Amino acid sequence: MTKSEVKLLGAWPSPFVMRARIALNIKSVSYEFLEETFQPKSPLLLDSNPVYKKVPVLINQDKPICESLIIVQYVDDVWSSGPSILPSEPYDRAIARFWATYLDDKWYPTLRSVRGAKGEDDRKKLITEVGEGLTLLEDALNKTSRGKDFFGGDQIGYLDIAFGCFLGWLRVTESLTGVKLLDQVKTPCLVKWAERFCAHGAVKDVMPQTEKLVEFAKMLMAKMAASTPN
Amino acid sequence: MTKSEVKLLGAWPSPFVMRARIALNIKSVSYEFLEETFQPKSPLLLDSNPVYKKVPVLINQDKPICESLIIVQYVDDVWSSGPSILPSEPYDRAIARFWATYLDDKWYPTLRSVRGAKGEDDRKKLITEVGEGLTLLEDALNKTSRGKDFFGGDQIGYLDIAFGCFLGWLRVTESLTGVKLLDQVKTPCLVKWAERFCAHGAVKDVMPQTEKLVEFAKMLMAKMAASTPN
Numbered sequence: 487m488t489k490s491e492v493k494l495l496g497a498w499p500s501p502f503v504m505r506a507r508i509a510l511n512i513k514s515v516s517y518e519f520l521e522e523t524f525q526p527k528s529p530l531l532l533d534s535n536p537v538y539k540k541v542p543v544l545i546n547q548d549k550p551i552c553e554s555l556i557i558v559q560y561v562d563d564v565w566s567s568g569p570s571i572l573p574s575e576p577y578d579r580a581i582a583r584f585w586a587t588y589l590d591d592k593w594y595p596t597l598r599s600v601r602g603a604k605g606e607d608d609r610k611k612l613i614t615e616v617g618e619g620l621t622l623l624e625d626a627l628n629k630t631s632r633g634k635d636f637f638g639g640d641q642i643g644y645l646d647i648a649f650g651c652f653l654g655w656l657r658v659t660e661s662l663t664g665v666k667l668l669d670q671v672k673t674p675c676l677v678k679w680a681e682r683f684c685a686h687g688a689v690k691d692v693m694p695q696t697e698k699l700v701e702f703a704k705m706l707m708a709k710m711a712a713s714t715p716n
Numbered sequence: 717m718t719k720s721e722v723k724l725l726g727a728w729p730s731p732f733v734m735r736a737r738i739a740l741n742i743k744s745v746s747y748e749f750l751e752e753t754f755q756p757k758s759p760l761l762l763d764s765n766p767v768y769k770k771v772p773v774l775i776n777q778d779k780p781i782c783e784s785l786i787i788v789q790y791v792d793d794v795w796s797s798g799p800s801i802l803p804s805e806p807y808d809r810a811i812a813r814f815w816a817t818y819l820d821d822k823w824y825p826t827l828r829s830v831r832g833a834k835g836e837d838d839r840k841k842l843i844t845e846v847g848e849g850l851t852l853l854e855d856a857l858n859k860t861s862r863g864k865d866f867f868g869g870d871q872i873g874y875l876d877i878a879f880g881c882f883l884g885w886l887r888v889t890e891s892l893t894g895v896k897l898l899d900q901v902k903t904p905c906l907v908k909w910a911e912r913f914c915a916h917g918a919v920k921d922v923m924p925q926t927e928k929l930v931e932f933a934k935m936l937m938a939k940m941a942a943s944t945p946n
Contacts, residue, residue: 537818537852551810553817563806576793580781587783588767622767 492517493545495531497524499702501594501651502554503542504692508647509558510544511688513565517544555586558647569641578630579644582637585626586648593619594652600659601707613665617672623649624673631675635682642686650683657696658703722747723775725761727754729932731824731881732784733772734922738877739788740774741918743795747774785816788877799871808860809874812867815856816878823849824882830889831937843895847902853879854903861905865912872916880913887926888933 494510494517496503510517522531522541534543534550544551544560551560562571573579596615603609630637630645637645653668660667668677684693724740724747726733740747752761752771764773764780774781774790781790792801803809826845833839860867860875867875883898890897898907914923 546807549807551807552814556810556813556817559813560806560810563809576790577776577779577781579793580786580790583786583789584782587786 491547493520494518495520495522495528495534495543495545496541497522498694499654499699500541501655504651504654505554505647506542506544506557506561507692508642508651508688509561509571511692512571512642513561513568515561515565515567554651555590555648558644562644570643571638571647572644573638581626581630582643582645582648585623585637585645588619588622589648589652593623594655597652597655597659600663601703602710609663613663613667616659616667617669620667620669620673620676624676627675627679631679636679642683642688646679646683650680650689653680653684654694654696654699655703658699661696661700662703721777723750724748725750725752725758725764725773725775726771727752728924729929730771731885734881734884735784735877736772736774736787736791737922738872738881738918739791739801741922742801742872743791743798745791745795745797784881785820785878788874792874800873801868801877802874803868811856811860812873812875812878815853815867815875818849818852819878819882823853824885827882827885827889830893831933832940839893843893843897846889846897847899850897850899850903850906854906857905857909861909866909872913872918876909876913880910880919883910883914884924884926884929885933888929891926891930892933 492510492515494503494506496506496519498521507519520528520530522528527539531541531543532539534545535541535552538552540552542552542554542557544557546560546564551557558571573582593616596612596619600609600612600616603612626645627637631639634640636642637649642650656667659665668680670677683689722740722745724733724736726736726749728751737749750758750760752758757769761771761773762769764775765771765782768782770782772782772784772787774787776790776794781787788801803812823846826842826849830839830842830846833842856875857867861869864870866872867879872880886897889895898910900907913919
């Protein structure tokens with residue numbers, strides 16, 4: 487039995503892990519997926535990511551690389567066995583990085599906080615903010631795709647991966663709140679983009695089913711409620 | 717009068733603006749520095765960075781680029797008129813990006829919060845966390861410099877810029893708290909690195925004097941105290 491050269495420490499519900507998987511799929515890299523249960527965290531995870539102790543961690547030739555967007559850039563740098571993930575033009579790369587950072591620093595934390603909203607007013611405010619972010623992203627899609635299928639043009643690229651990995655959790659939020667967030671009227675281009683993204687060969691096998699994610703989210707919320715003092 | 721092709725919207729006390737200036741200096745790029753007063757924010761800033769409305773913004777050929785680490789990467793991509801800023805090896809690039817992200821997401825927010833600490837216990841806890849971060853960075857310096865002068869080797873690079881821009885505010889915190897954070901005993905290599913970094917040709921003219929920064933910090937703290945209800 488040969489030891490796999492490339493390993494990915496991950497967990498199926500994590501959007502950040504999905505980023506690494508999609509990047510590896512785009513480059514047709516074979517890898518061993520090591521599912522973390524976090525009960526407790528594996529010695530390999532603790533050893534590979536001592537600062538954050540979080541997935542994903544990509545291990546290539548025994549060297550660990552942490553943080554999903556850094557992994558995607560690393561995969562793009564190391565393997566030329568598939569289309570480029572980062573745009574070729576410096577300005578386009580900067581714009582893709584800007585929106586990817588916006589998603590991680592601002593948009594996704596807001597989306598995630600909808601589940602833990604304190605009362606109806608707070609929930610509505612957060613949902614409005616998520617919607618405003620989607621309007622910005624609809625505009626970014628129109629500008630960066632230049633009439634093509636993806637943020638990256640003809641192929642899915644860095645910003646497609648950065649944003650697309652959140653589609654599962656966006657649908658969970660829609661399901662739990664009963665509010666349509668990716669909306670045909672307000673964000674028609676994103677709606678079509680999301681369909682194309684999820685059907686893409688590098689994505690469809692690693693995108694979790696919404697029902698399974700909803701069950702997982704309910705379990706998380708029940709755990710959180712049980713641990714919150716009355 | 718010819719219109720300058722490269723403009724930087726900035727503010728002298730901002731460590732993030734300093735990153736862009738150092739990157740431009742490394743590449744010997746002439747640029748027009750537009751000091752923002754924020755009273756009110758300039759139309760050019762609001763127009764160039766509508767999402768965050770923050771400095772730095774680099775404007776090259778009328779195209780704005782926002783977020784300091786993205787600007788540094790963009791400058792490295794566009795201008796070959798100086799040494800490379802990002803390491804040449806993909807793994808080294810990933811490691812430099814990891815620590816730069818750690819600095820922005822974790823270490824610097826902790827350093828900044830020392831100024832607003834609620835009582836002595838909170839202040840001590842935060843100072844301990846800052847010190848623990850410096851120990852991690854001392855270790856990273858020893859690993860990535862491979863016995864050379866900088867994180868980037870012989871030349872200052874991405875991680876030198878990402879970390880070095882915080883040295884002024886680290887000294888402000890030392891001055892305000894009376895606690896030596898960059899310490900000869902605990903972080904001897906960082907102490908020497910900081911001296912070399914501040915004396916570097918691309919840095920020395922854009923690194924603010926500590927006394928001037930301390931005055932600025934005291935003014936900020938006084939403003940904050942005046943606006944906090946009793």
